[in-house]
Amino acid sequence: MSSTYKPLKISHLSFGYDKNKPILNDINLTIPRGGFSLITGPTGCGKSTLLRLIAGLNLQGKIIGGQIENVPCKWSMVFQNSDRQFTMATAYQELVFTLENLQISRARALKTIKEVATVTNISDLLHKKIVNLSGGEKQRIAFAVALAMKPDLLLLDEAFASCDQRNREFLQKQLLTFKNYGCTIIAVDHNLDGYQDMCDQVYLFKNKTLALADETETRTLFSPKSKMELAFKIPAKENLVFASRNLSYVQEKTLVAKSNFYLPQNSSVLLTGENGAGKSSLFKVLTKLLAYNGSLSYQNKEVKKLKAKKYLRNVSQVFQNSDDQFLMVTVGEEIDFSLKHNANSLLNEEKIQHILKSWGLNRRDQVVYSLSGGQKKKFQVLLMVLANPDVLLLDEPFAGLDLASSQEVISFLKKYYLSQTKSLIVISHQFNNISELCDYHLHLRDKKLTYVSH
Amino acid sequence: MNPSLKLFLVLIISLEVSLKANLLANLILIFISLIYLFIHRVSLKELLGLIFVPLIAAIAIFIAIYYYSPAHDLIYAWTLFSRLYTFVFLGACLTKTTTATQLSRSLEQNMHLPTKFAYGTLAAFNVLPKIGQEVKRIHAAGQMRAMNLSFYSPRLYFKAILSAISWADGLNDAMQAHGFRETQARSIIDPIALTKKDWLLFILLLISFQPILFFLYI
Numbered sequence: 001m002s003s004t005y006k007p008l009k010i011s012h013l014s015f016g017y018d019k020n021k022p023i024l025n026d027i028n029l030t031i032p033r034g035g036f037s038l039i040t041g042p043t044g045c046g047k048s049t050l051l052r053l054i055a056g057l058n059l060q061g062k063i064i065g066g067q068i069e070n071v072p073c074k075w076s077m078v079f080q081n082s083d084r085q086f087t088m089a090t091a092y093q094e095l096v097f098t099l100e101n102l103q104i105s106r107a108r109a110l111k112t113i114k115e116v117a118t119v120t121n122i123s124d125l126l127h128k129k130i131v132n133l134s135g136g137e138k139q140r141i142a143f144a145v146a147l148a149m150k151p152d153l154l155l156l157d158e159a160f161a162s163c164d165q166r167n168r169e170f171l172q173k174q175l176l177t178f179k180n181y182g183c184t185i186i187a188v189d190h191n192l193d194g195y196q197d198m199c200d201q202v203y204l205f206k207n208k209t210l211a212l213a214d215e216t217e218t219r220t221l222f223s224p225k226s227k228m229e230l231a232f233k234i235p236a237k238e239n240l241v242f243a244s245r246n247l248s249y250v251q252e253k254t255l256v257a258k259s260n261f262y263l264p265q266n267s268s269v270l271l272t273g274e275n276g277a278g279k280s281s282l283f284k285v286l287t288k289l290l291a292y293n294g295s296l297s298y299q300n301k302e303v304k305k306l307k308a309k310k311y312l313r314n315v316s317q318v319f320q321n322s323d324d325q326f327l328m329v330t331v332g333e334e335i336d337f338s339l340k341h342n343a344n345s346l347l348n349e350e351k352i353q354h355i356l357k358s359w360g361l362n363r364r365d366q367v368v369y370s371l372s373g374g375q376k377k378k379f380q381v382l383l384m385v386l387a388n389p390d391v392l393l394l395d396e397p398f399a400g401l402d403l404a405s406s407q408e409v410i411s412f413l414k415k416y417y418l419s420q421t422k423s424l425i426v427i428s429h430q431f432n433n434i435s436e437l438c439d440y441h442l443h444l445r446d447k448k449l450t451y452v453s454h
Numbered sequence: 455m456n457p458s459l460k461l462f463l464v465l466i467i468s469l470e471v472s473l474k475a476n477l478l479a480n481l482i483l484i485f486i487s488l489i490y491l492f493i494h495r496v497s498l499k500e501l502l503g504l505i506f507v508p509l510i511a512a513i514a515i516f517i518a519i520y521y522y523s524p525a526h527d528l529i530y531a532w533t534l535f536s537r538l539y540t541f542v543f544l545g546a547c548l549t550k551t552t553t554a555t556q557l558s559r560s561l562e563q564n565m566h567l568p569t570k571f572a573y574g575t576l577a578a579f580n581v582l583p584k585i586g587q588e589v590k591r592i593h594a595a596g597q598m599r600a601m602n603l604s605f606y607s608p609r610l611y612f613k614a615i616l617s618a619i620s621w622a623d624g625l626n627d628a629m630q631a632h633g634f635r636e637t638q639a640r641s642i643i644d645p646i647a648l649t650k651k652d653w654l655l656f657i658l659l660l661i662s663f664q665p666i667l668f669f670l671y672i
Contacts (some may be wrong), residue, residue, distance in 0.1 A: 055630070057626075075631075088555075097634075100640040101632060309602060323620060324595055326595075
């Protein structure tokens with residue numbers, strides 16, 4: 001029997017930087033061929049590490065013991081961060097590169113490209129520069145490439161984290177196509193929405209090891225969360241921090257046209273809109289990284305005319321890609337720098353230490369770039385709250401965070417940031433507890449920014 | 455012409471020009487390059503860039519040779535002045551009509567350059583626009599926390615290098631996740647033609663240039 005049909009087997013696998021402090025400890029797992037396995041667990045538990053080990057990708061650290069057997073040669077992976085997904089400049093070139101790797105003939109390749117582009121709805125994006133596309137669009141291209149590969153094993157590392165609900169459902173439907181031809185799928189995710197009907201087994205991370213969830217656990221995991229009623233008001237148009245008249249901006253295409261956007265003082269706003277609508281680009285406009293037309297004023301002064309050096313101290317951002325935020329190398333250095341140059345009177349050194357400890361960031365000498373995806377997000381929020389700007393823009397701060405961690409971040413923002421006379425705008429596709437954080441809901445649709453109530 | 459042959463033609467002629475001083479040959483090359491660029495509709499802005507960016511360097515060479523060399527040789531000064539422009543315009547003939555993708559695919563398909571090298575280079579090349587955006591973001595991230603990173607600040611470059619390292623890992627992941635294996639053969643979906651006509655043109659151009667370089671003088 002070829003190894004393609006044997007189940008993927010992980011036996012007594014331990015992995016880490018240090019033998020005494022393993023990240024994964026004695027993992028035993030048998031994943032049947034053609035099945036859909038979902039792995040879930042709290043932020044920073046080593047889920048992504050396990051996927052990378054299965055794929056045989058480079059990792060810092062080493063396998064301390066155990067082994068992984070029967071991994072099919074033809075595997076593909078969809079990453080959370082699309083910077084890790086593409087080699088070429090356009091989707092078409094990426095598809096050609098991939099199919100050439102698999103030694104597909106020209107005639108068959110062109111047919112495949114056409115098919116997958118139609119199915120994943122990327123026909124219009126094939127020749128556009130990937131670097132200018134939105135997170136959700138990139139994720140559709142990633143799925144198009146995976147579909148074209150027809151792999152025996154598909155690994156999904158929080159593949160839907162930057163997708164809106166519509167894109168998420170759309171791409172999850174594509175997973176059925178993989179299942180139907182017998183592809184083994186292993187997905188790692190916190191957000192379990194939509195997986196219920198398609199996954200065959202769920203594995204839970206507990207104490208650095210992995211166990212198959214029993215029926216009760218599975219039922220609890222998928223039990224419909226009491227959907228929080230989103231209730232928002234329309235903010236009054238007074239005491240404005242930001243005000244705009246006929247605001248327009250363009251990135252690859254016109255994203256917002258002649259919109260009158262405003263932000264009152266002391267308000268906390270949720271910004272939503274479909275993938276590619278131009279939410280992150282609004283943040284770029286507000287932080288002077290993207291040019292705009294029309295007028296946009298901050299404290300009654302035109303943003304164009306303000307000096308970036310001073311302005312960005314008042315209007316700051318938690319970036320979607322965490323690595324962009326850090327200026328130092330280790331956790332300790334970042335904190336020391338912030339204590340010296342940034343001042344949030346609500347947070348003294350003692351309090352910071354306490355928070356770091358409760359967030360599992362207590363190793364001062366840890367290199368910030370080696371933190372897990374979720375830990376980076378939390379640390380970013382901490383650093384920017386220490387910087388204490390007047391307006392804080394948060395781009396997907398909850399992506400990659402489990403429910404408990406999101407709750408911690410929300411409480412932290414309320415206690416140490418919003419309790420002052422400050423404003424924030426948050427882009428999020430995850431609405432758990434969001435009404436606890438936000439008072440208003442700004443929606444970007446048909447190139448207009450409008451406040452909505454529910 | 456086939457991108458690889460174009461590259462070799464430009465390289466060989468540039469090497470010859472740099473070894474043999476011949477003003478007329480330089481001028482003829484610049485003239486032919488200009489015609490070629492016009493045929494390929496190079497914009498006026500790009501053309502002005504090609505002329506003015508190397509101008510200071512060219513003038514410096516001219517002054518050094520004409521005023522400060524013992525012979526004060528005017529012809530030789532003009533030769534070196536025009537040599538710089540010969541390199542610039544020959545290079546432009548290649549870069550303005552060939553993309554990095556076409557060139558690396560041609561080197562892979564026609565010249566059998568190892569795929570690891572061809573795609574490694576190309577992938578790195580595709581990262582360039584990201585680096586531009588990244589530097590802007592790092593700069594803004596610094597300002598947001600009262601750290602002003604000027605363009606000569608070592609920290610800015612330290613961050614950029616860190617990002618580059620992380621991208622190198624990322625590109626490696628990306629290539630593997632999309633089925634690339636160093637030792638495995640690949641098919642060709644978008645073939646880059648290397649025809650008899652390409653070879654003929656290459657050899658003819660190269661041969662016809664030799665008498666110009668070696669026997670034609672002002």
